[in-house]
Amino acid sequence: MxxxxxxxxxxxxxxxxxxxxxxxxxxxxxxxxxxxxxxxxxxxxxxxxxxxxxxxxxxxxxxxxxxxxxxxxxxxxxxxxxxxxxxxxxxxxxxxxxxxxxxxxxxxxxxxxxxxxxxxxxxxxxxxxxxxxxxxxxxxxxxxxxxxxxxxxxxxxxxxxxxxxxxxxxxxxxxxxxxxxxxxxxxxxxxxxxxxxxxxxxxxxxxxxxxxxxxxxxxxxxxxxxxxxxxxxxxxxxxxxxxxxxxxxxxxxxxxxxxxxxxxxxxxxxxxxxxxxxxxxxxxxxxxxxxxxxxxxxxxxxxxxxxxxxxxxxxxxxxxxxxxxLQRQGAACDVYVVVADETKRGNALKLVTDLRRAGVSVDFPLIAGNVGKLFKRAEQSRARFALVVGNEYPQLKLKILSARSEESGDADSAVEWITGRLLEPDGPLLV
Amino acid sequence: MxxxxxxxxxxxxxxxxxxxxxxxxxxxxxxxxxxxxxxxxxxxxxxxxxxxxxxxxxxxxxxxxxxxxxxxxxxxxxxxxxxxxxxxxxxxxxxxxxxxxxxxxxxxxxxxxxxxxxxxxxxxxxxxxxxxxxxxxxxxxxxxxxxxxxxxxxxxxxxxxxxxxxxxxxxxxxxxxxxxxxxxxxxxxxxxxxxxxxxxxxxxxxxxxxxxxxxxxxxxxxxxxxxxxxxxxxxxxxxxxxxxxxxxxxxxxxxxxxxxxxxxxxxxxxxxxxxxxxxxxxxxxxxxxxxxxxxxxxxxxxxxxxxxxxxxxxxxxxxxxxxxxLQRQGAACDVYVVVADETKRGNALKLVTDLRRAGVSVDFPLIAGNVGKLFKRAEQSRARFALVVGNEYPQLKLKILSARSEESGDADSAVEWITGRLLEPDGPLLV
Missing domain, CATH: 3.30.930.10 (Bira Bifunctional Protein; Domain 2)
Structure with a gap:
């Protein structure tokens, strides 16, 4: 020391x-x-x-x-x-x-x-x-x-x-x-x-x-x-x-x-x-x-x-x-929000706020970073999901980190979609 | 003081x-x-x-x-x-x-x-x-x-x-x-x-x-x-x-x-x-x-x-x-077991143990008391249910304290019955 x-x-x-x-x-x-x-x-x-x-x-x-x-x-x-x-x-x-x-x-x-x-x-x-x-x-x-x-x-x-x-x-x-x-x-x-x-x-x-x-x-x-x-x-x-x-x-x-x-x-x-x-x-x-x-x-x-x-x-x-x-509790969050397009950071902040208020544990990068690095950060956080806010906004992508599969959804219904999704198992869904 | x-x-x-x-x-x-x-x-x-x-x-x-x-x-x-x-x-x-x-x-x-x-x-x-x-x-x-x-x-x-x-x-x-x-x-x-x-x-x-x-x-x-x-x-x-x-x-x-x-x-x-x-x-x-x-x-x-x-x-x-x-947390237990027949105390103890192990918060009278007094105790404890173990054992009665209604069930399936019942609302059920 x-x-x-x-x-x-x-x-x-x-x-x-x-x-x-x-x-x-x-x-x-x-x-x-x-x-x-x-x-x-x-x-x-x-x-x-x-x-x-x-x-x-x-x-x-x-x-x-x-x-x-x-x-x-x-x-x-x-x-x-x-x-x-x-x-x-x-x-x-x-x-x-x-x-x-x-x-x-x-x-x-x-x-x-x-x-x-x-x-x-x-x-x-x-x-x-x-x-x-x-x-x-x-x-x-x-x-x-x-x-x-x-x-x-x-x-x-x-x-x-x-x-x-x-x-x-x-x-x-x-x-x-x-x-x-x-x-x-x-x-x-x-x-x-x-x-x-x-x-x-x-x-x-x-x-x-x-x-x-x-x-x-x-x-x-x-x-x-x-x-x-x-x-x-x-x-x-x-x-x-x-x-x-x-x-x-x-x-x-x-x-x-x-x-x-x-x-x-x-x-x-x-x-x-x-x-x-x-x-x-x-x-x-x-x-x-x-x-x-x-x-x-x-x-x-x-x-x-x-x-x-x-x-x-x-x-x-x-x-x-x-x-x-400890493994379960050790996760810093349920959802890590990947800000893939910095011009959408304001939208990401609103999503983060809404999800947290609905009881979901959410983390996100405080400063800009390239998407690959942010996904790594999402994995380090042991989140179940990475929520990608990119230039397709209000369309969002939800990556299931353990299954390496993904789904799409809309920002307007994101809280309902993601809180519901957290109650379901991790396997890829039939869309 | x-x-x-x-x-x-x-x-x-x-x-x-x-x-x-x-x-x-x-x-x-x-x-x-x-x-x-x-x-x-x-x-x-x-x-x-x-x-x-x-x-x-x-x-x-x-x-x-x-x-x-x-x-x-x-x-x-x-x-x-x-x-x-x-x-x-x-x-x-x-x-x-x-x-x-x-x-x-x-x-x-x-x-x-x-x-x-x-x-x-x-x-x-x-x-x-x-x-x-x-x-x-x-x-x-x-x-x-x-x-x-x-x-x-x-x-x-x-x-x-x-x-x-x-x-x-x-x-x-x-x-x-x-x-x-x-x-x-x-x-x-x-x-x-x-x-x-x-x-x-x-x-x-x-x-x-x-x-x-x-x-x-x-x-x-x-x-x-x-x-x-x-x-x-x-x-x-x-x-x-x-x-x-x-x-x-x-x-x-x-x-x-x-x-x-x-x-x-x-x-x-x-x-x-x-x-x-x-x-x-x-x-x-x-x-x-x-x-x-x-x-x-x-x-x-x-x-x-x-x-x-x-x-x-x-x-x-x-x-x-x-x-x-505080009202919700203030309840000492979910289920208060009323021992209505002291010869069944051993059976009551087993039920208490099984229910607690299934995650249910259970209290019961440590010493014998008349049934009226025990129901009063159940109410003081703010339990949702009083489970009556009496001379009909293995038949049990479950009293919903707020609704003042009751149901019957069997000791053998008591854990499943009561844990399931705790997930349901308090209103009297159609039997």
């Missing part, structure tokens, strides 16, 4: 048109699945009072924040996640809506991490939440949405699973084995890291709770320890025909302290074994954030744009679907 | 679903017009190196920035505008695209201003730019897009005008009247404030350049002073049938130092007389930002979300169009 004075900040992405189209593919797929499920879109601010995150976490703050003092002396933070803001928003507006609230957001979040493949300092997140329904039916609806999102991206059975666990099962286990109530959060943290901890360290930590590795791993291994909520979710998803995507995995507890019940992760089961999405129930957060003003049980999940994009690109059938979409 | 511990920061907006729908109306209209004009979408980071803005402005920085030091000791700023980033991005990627680049972005910007009606500390901006074409044809294409955006929002002739000026006309005027080359930027600043300055102060300032108010106002008043670029734009827009929206107004120079030629503002000519959008030519910015690495003439404009929204809401015909859109 010699001679270029500036770059984006480390970990921040420029979305040039090709990259922006990929981003839009993710956003449009997310949005369309959420709408099919009857979810409404909301959006919260990118900058929030730091106290909001302190409140959510119970006083501890991540070290990975973009946190600063604004000109008014406020301690503010670029949002690292959306759920704290959602809880604030829901507490404020819940009275205006029938329950449960089914809400989603697609927004950017910021964390000061070491940039690496699959992780930047900003990322987009699809957040989906149900507030106001405490039963496992809400978790089942969310998990179904997570599964249908994966299917909408072109993934198939075997590509991924949803691993479901329940913190309540672990709380019951801890109580049954005499773990003191105030130590249960610490115990859950140990379970959270069980796969990554060295055996001796794990054994030592569990012994501090009066437990053994064998006992804990035995609990994880026994499907009989599934909670009632898990079984209800399993039945619900089975009725929907989605049972095959579900897996009990009690080793999942998810790190964040605010989860209260069912937790789950969408897991890439073929490629990199990463979590593509994760979430769970957080029945006390809205009450915490609103200082007890509003009590609203809630459950939700988030899917980030980095991992899902990588997984799509690594998965042939999902990638083919995305590439086909 | 008693009992609610947190609010959004001053000047920052929460978009609850109703507000988010308005935002989406603006975004979708902007995006659709830009695509009809053959523009490609891009997106730049919300956080940038402060030096980028210093470079753009030639060393002076606005006092209204969200500027801070990040954890790596970098001097960073939440973007107050997008053009500096665009210049960086275009310099970096221009080689990959045929010229001119026709690019647009819809993104959020941040300025630490006093929050007031019509102005917050964050706002969304529609940025449209053409890079790589120096002639007035590019300005004409942009101004057409600005006009068509207003028409797409439902405004009509008489609601707004585009006031066009040309800095080059002023530069020629200044030279002709012996204003020293290095004082021309200061002179342009005086012209920029000519309508707001007190007569005596204005006269004193102009005298320091050896000019008089009469001379300057006389120049503004004489249409013969229109530049060649203005006349070319006028001819171009007249050919498109858009000439009536154009107005020569030499009093416009726009404050920012980086403009180099044609400048324009879309002006509300009926209500509050505000500028709804503004922009112009900035032929040297890409070269400045890339330290001379890439020379790319450019022209662009921006439209913010605050003023256009207020203007829509104040203009009956534009507002009716928006409200109709």
């Amino acid at each position: 010699a001679g270029l004075a500036f770059q984006a900040l480390p970990g921040f992405r420029d979305f040039s048109p090709g990259e922006c189209a990929v981003r839009n593919y993710l956003f449009e797929t997310w949005r369309s699945v959420a709408r099919r499920f009857g979810f409404s879109e909301y959006e919260t601010p990118i900058l929030e009072d730091t106290a909001l995150y302190l409140k959510k976490s119970g006083g501890e703050l991540s070290s990975q924040l973009f946190r600063f003092e604004d000109q008014g002396g406020r301690d503010v933070t670029l949002r690292p996640e959306v759920t704290a803001s959602l809880a604030r928003l829901a507490a404020q507006h819940q009275r205006d809506f029938p329950k449960p609230l089914k809400w989603f957001e697609i927004g950017q979040c910021f964390r000061y991490e070491k940039p690496q493949k699959g992780r930047g300092r900003e990322f987009h997140q699809f957040n989906v939440d149900i507030l106001g329904e405490a039963g496992p039916v809400a978790d089942a609806e969310l998990i179904s949405l997570a599964i249908e999102t994966m299917l909408a991206f072109g993934f198939v059975e075997g590509d991924f699973v949803v691993r479901v666990s329940d913190r309540e099962a672990w709380v019951a286990f801890a109580r049954q084995h005499g773990v003191a109530e105030e130590l249960i959060p610490d115990f859950l943290n140990v379970v959270d890291k069980i796969e990554r901890e060295k055996p001796e360290a794990l054994e030592a930590k569990l012994q501090s709770f009066g437990l053994t590795t064998g006992l804990v791993k035995g609990f994880i291994a026994d499907p009989a320890n599934a909670s009632a909520a898990y079984n209800a979710i399993k039945d619900d998803l089975t009725a929907r025909g989605l049972g095959a995507y579900l897996e009990l995995d009690l080793s999942i507890v998810r790190g964040l302290a605010y989860y209260t019940g069912v937790v789950f992760e969408v897991f890439d089961s073929k490629k990199s074994m990463r979590a593509v999405a994760g979430g769970g129930r957080y029945d006390t957060l809205v009450s915490t954030i609103s200082d007890g003003g509003v009590d609203l049980p809630a459950t939700g999940f988030a899917m980030g744009d980095y991992v899902i994009r990588n997984l799509i690109e690594e998965t042939t059938h999902a990638n083919m679907q995305m590439q086909a979409w | 008693a009992g609610l511990a947190f609010q959004a920061l001053p000047g920052f907006r929460d978009f609850s679903p109703g507000e988010c729908a308005v935002r989406n109306y603006l975004f979708e209209t902007w995006r659709s017009v830009a695509r009809r004009f053959g523009f490609s979408e891009y997106e730049t980071p919300i956080l940038e190196d402060t030096a980028l803005y210093l470079k753009k402005s030639g060393g002076e920085l606005s006092s209204q920035l969200f500027r801070f030091e990040d954890q790596g000791g970098r001097d960073v700023t939440l973007r107050p505008e997008v053009t500096a980033s665009l210049a960086r991005l275009a310099a970096q990627h221009q080689r990959d695209f045929p010229k001119p680049l026709k690019w647009f972005e819809i993104g959020q910007c941040f300025r630490y201003e006093k929050p007031q009606k019509g102005r917050g500390r964050e706002f969304h901006q529609f940025n449209v730019d053409i890079l790589g074409e120096a002639g007035p044809v590019a300005d004409a294409e942009l101004i057409s897009l600005a006009i068509e955006t207003m028409l797409a929002f439902g405004f009509v002739e008489g609601d707004f005008v585009v006031r066009v000026s040309d800095r080059e006309a002023w530069v020629a005027f200044a030279r002709q009247h012996g204003v020293a080359e290095e004082l021309i930027p200061d002179f342009l600043n005086v012209v920029d404030k000519i309508e707001r300055e007190k007569p005596e102060a204005l006269e004193a300032k102009l005298q320091s350049f050896g000019l008089t108010t009469g001379l300057v106002k006389g120049f503004i008043a004489d249409p013969a002073n229109a530049s060649a670029a203005y006349n070319a734009i006028k001819d171009d827009l007249t050919a498109r049938g858009l000439g009536a929206y154009l107005e020569l107004d030499l009093s416009i120079v726009r404050g920012l130092a980086y403009y180099t030629g044609v400048v324009f503002e879309v002006f509300d000519s009926k209500k509050s007389m505000r500028a709804v959008a503004g922009g112009g030519r900035y032929d040297t910015l890409v070269s400045t930002i890339s330290d001379g690495g890439v020379d790319l003439p450019a022209t662009g404009f921006a439209m913010g979300d605050y003023v256009i929204r207020n203007l829509i809401e104040e203009t009956t015909h534009a507002n009716m169009q928006m409200q109709a859109w």
Whole structure:
């Protein structure tokens, strides 16, 4: 990049048109699945009072924040996640809506991490939440949405699973084995890291709770320890025909302290074994954030744009679907107007205006060029049609670029002719 | 808001679903017009190196920035505008695209201003730019897009005008009247404030350049002073049938130092007389930002979300169009499934899943409720149809909520039946 004075900040992405189209593919797929499920879109601010995150976490703050003092002396933070803001928003507006609230957001979040493949300092997140329904039916609806999102991206059975666990099962286990109530959060943290901890360290930590590795791993291994909520979710998803995507995995507890019940992760089961999405129930957060003003049980999940994009690109059938979409969207226009005779430019401008106003995407050469070059430009634009405005005007020629065939028509009826023609297949017509 | 511990920061907006729908109306209209004009979408980071803005402005920085030091000791700023980033991005990627680049972005910007009606500390901006074409044809294409955006929002002739000026006309005027080359930027600043300055102060300032108010106002008043670029734009827009929206107004120079030629503002000519959008030519910015690495003439404009929204809401015909859109989009779903017999809930879940997968937006009660209440819920959701799954299953009833009529069908063919039905009008069918 010699001679270029500036770059984006480390970990921040420029979305040039090709990259922006990929981003839009993710956003449009997310949005369309959420709408099919009857979810409404909301959006919260990118900058929030730091106290909001302190409140959510119970006083501890991540070290990975973009946190600063604004000109008014406020301690503010670029949002690292959306759920704290959602809880604030829901507490404020819940009275205006029938329950449960089914809400989603697609927004950017910021964390000061070491940039690496699959992780930047900003990322987009699809957040989906149900507030106001405490039963496992809400978790089942969310998990179904997570599964249908994966299917909408072109993934198939075997590509991924949803691993479901329940913190309540672990709380019951801890109580049954005499773990003191105030130590249960610490115990859950140990379970959270069980796969990554060295055996001796794990054994030592569990012994501090009066437990053994064998006992804990035995609990994880026994499907009989599934909670009632898990079984209800399993039945619900089975009725929907989605049972095959579900897996009990009690080793999942998810790190964040605010989860209260069912937790789950969408897991890439073929490629990199990463979590593509994760979430769970957080029945006390809205009450915490609103200082007890509003009590609203809630459950939700988030899917980030980095991992899902990588997984799509690594998965042939999902990638083919995305590439086909990008190919269609990548066309700069439907119709490229070739101005073959500059004395007719004024007529061409009028045609361009009329066609655009009728909803057709139209481009044309801003300056004069020879006809061969203009046809090349039409092909570069990936337009379906080149509309030739030449000295035969008001007679026009419409070239079907893929079929290399052409038709004639009149300028007076051009809008009707071309909008109709765009609805038909590309093959040469019998004239 | 008693009992609610947190609010959004001053000047920052929460978009609850109703507000988010308005935002989406603006975004979708902007995006659709830009695509009809053959523009490609891009997106730049919300956080940038402060030096980028210093470079753009030639060393002076606005006092209204969200500027801070990040954890790596970098001097960073939440973007107050997008053009500096665009210049960086275009310099970096221009080689990959045929010229001119026709690019647009819809993104959020941040300025630490006093929050007031019509102005917050964050706002969304529609940025449209053409890079790589120096002639007035590019300005004409942009101004057409600005006009068509207003028409797409439902405004009509008489609601707004585009006031066009040309800095080059002023530069020629200044030279002709012996204003020293290095004082021309200061002179342009005086012209920029000519309508707001007190007569005596204005006269004193102009005298320091050896000019008089009469001379300057006389120049503004004489249409013969229109530049060649203005006349070319006028001819171009007249050919498109858009000439009536154009107005020569030499009093416009726009404050920012980086403009180099044609400048324009879309002006509300009926209500509050505000500028709804503004922009112009900035032929040297890409070269400045890339330290001379890439020379790319450019022209662009921006439209913010605050003023256009207020203007829509104040203009009956534009507002009716928006409200109709919001009414359609406000429906939580197309089909609300009424589970009239809880023993059939599993069948209902399967139907819901199949319909959603076929692209239909479907909601249903997560928990059991009496049928009357469920129909009320269906109406609240603004669904077109209520699909009743009761003890007659696999026979289903489809109630057309607006017409209060109903049809019967079979669960086996429900997807085909209902997707087909959604394409038909709502009136009761002859069965």
